[in-house]
Amino acid sequence: MPVLTRLIPSPVVVDIRPGALDDLASVLADQRISQSGRLAVAVSGGSGARLRERLSASLPGADWFEVDGGTIDDAVRLADAVKGGRYDAIVGLGGGKVIDCAKFAAARVGLPMVAVATNLSHDGICSPVSILDNDAGRGSYGVPTPIALLVDLAVIREAPIRFVRSGIGDAVSNISAVADWELAHRVNGEKVDGLAAAMARQAGEAVLRHPGGCGDDAFLTVLAEGLVLSGIAMSIAGHTRPSSGACHEISHALDLLYPGRAASHGEQVGIGAAFATHLRGDHEGSRLMAETLRRHGLPVVAQEIGFGDDEFVRAVEFAPRTRPGRYTILEHLDLSPTRIEEAYAEYAASVGG
Numbered sequence: 001m002p003v004l005t006r007l008i009p010s011p012v013v014v015d016i017r018p019g020a021l022d023d024l025a026s027v028l029a030d031q032r033i034s035q036s037g038r039l040a041v042a043v044s045g046g047s048g049a050r051l052r053e054r055l056s057a058s059l060p061g062a063d064w065f066e067v068d069g070g071t072i073d074d075a076v077r078l079a080d081a082v083k084g085g086r087y088d089a090i091v092g093l094g095g096g097k098v099i100d101c102a103k104f105a106a107a108r109v110g111l112p113m114v115a116v117a118t119n120l121s122h123d124g125i126c127s128p129v130s131i132l133d134n135d136a137g138r139g140s141y142g143v144p145t146p147i148a149l150l151v152d153l154a155v156i157r158e159a160p161i162r163f164v165r166s167g168i169g170d171a172v173s174n175i176s177a178v179a180d181w182e183l184a185h186r187v188n189g190e191k192v193d194g195l196a197a198a199m200a201r202q203a204g205e206a207v208l209r210h211p212g213g214c215g216d217d218a219f220l221t222v223l224a225e226g227l228v229l230s231g232i233a234m235s236i237a238g239h240t241r242p243s244s245g246a247c248h249e250i251s252h253a254l255d256l257l258y259p260g261r262a263a264s265h266g267e268q269v270g271i272g273a274a275f276a277t278h279l280r281g282d283h284e285g286s287r288l289m290a291e292t293l294r295r296h297g298l299p300v301v302a303q304e305i306g307f308g309d310d311e312f313v314r315a316v317e318f319a320p321r322t323r324p325g326r327y328t329i330l331e332h333l334d335l336s337p338t339r340i341e342e343a344y345a346e347y348a349a350s351v352g353g
């Protein structure tokens with residue numbers, strides 16, 4: 001008998017709407033994630049204090065833990081603090097660093113993790129990966145997918161708009177990442193998971209083609225859903241391929257070559273995706289991506305994030321080394337620095353940079 005279906009590791013709750021935060025306790029109780037209310041809630045030292053003030057009355061059984069940063073040491077410290085506390089779950093309430101620390105700590109102590117994202121800056125809000133700084137730079141650690149994800153759109157609106165912009169770049173970059181994955185399939189026979197590719201691509205296309213702007217709930221809902229689907233696509237595939245191709249290699253290269261000068265993840269991968277799409281010969285697709293990015297206030301050329309053309313070209317050249325073994329348009333073309341320079345000038349002219 002053939003396998004009739006497959007189980008997809010995915011959260012049992014996805015709650016995206018204005019006011020979702022006010023129902024956190026009842027959602028966790030209803031879904032039997034935490035009936036006792038014994039929760040370890042991780043928050044940042046800064047904006048976390050305000051959230052704690054607002055929520056502590058509705059979460060009387062919770063203990064609160066401050067997360068100082070986004071390093072592996074911070075995550076291990078959180079795990080040690082939570083260990084032995086007889087909690088039902090760890091709640092990561094905050095931005096990327098808090099959620100990544102909570103994911104890692106939950107995996108380490110064997111508890112389910114609830115993600116409550118207070119910004120939409122990248123697709124890690126519901127992914128099976130925890131990104132933490134370590135002694136060697138930055139590491140990606142495999143962890144279980146969050147058991148529940150809450151996004152309160154009223155809270156998202158309070159965060160600086162650059163976080164929403166970053167999420168847009170990360171979601172749109174899926175389109176380029178999936179195209180790279182398919183290229184690897186055609187050239188090298190790499191296996192593409194059709195469902196993971198479909199979810200990641202649809203997430204990117206929905207954000208790309210949505211007529212709304214950062215200020216309206218309809219658009220923010222599609223963006224949040226897109227980031228959730230990207231995370232689940234990675235769970236299905238078992239790796240980050242559906243959401244990470246040449247676009248992300250270029251961004252990692254910028255981070256590594258020019259430490260301290262990096263723009264946001266989404267800004268960098270957005271430019272990377274539009275340029276990679278150009279390199280694949282899809283000039284119309286590249287222009288559409290650039291138009292959308294620009295409409296939402298994102299940069300489309302390197303100069304707009306403070307890098308000279310030569311610095312960007314150097315990053316593109318270096319990019320394949322950031323993900324050895326990953327085959328994208330960069331490894332496929334294997335361009336010389338001069339050819340990268342020419343291609344980038346052509347791209348910049350094409351998108352009007």
Ligand SMILES: [Zn+2]
Pocket residue numbers: 122123170243248265269
């Ligand atoms: Zn990303």
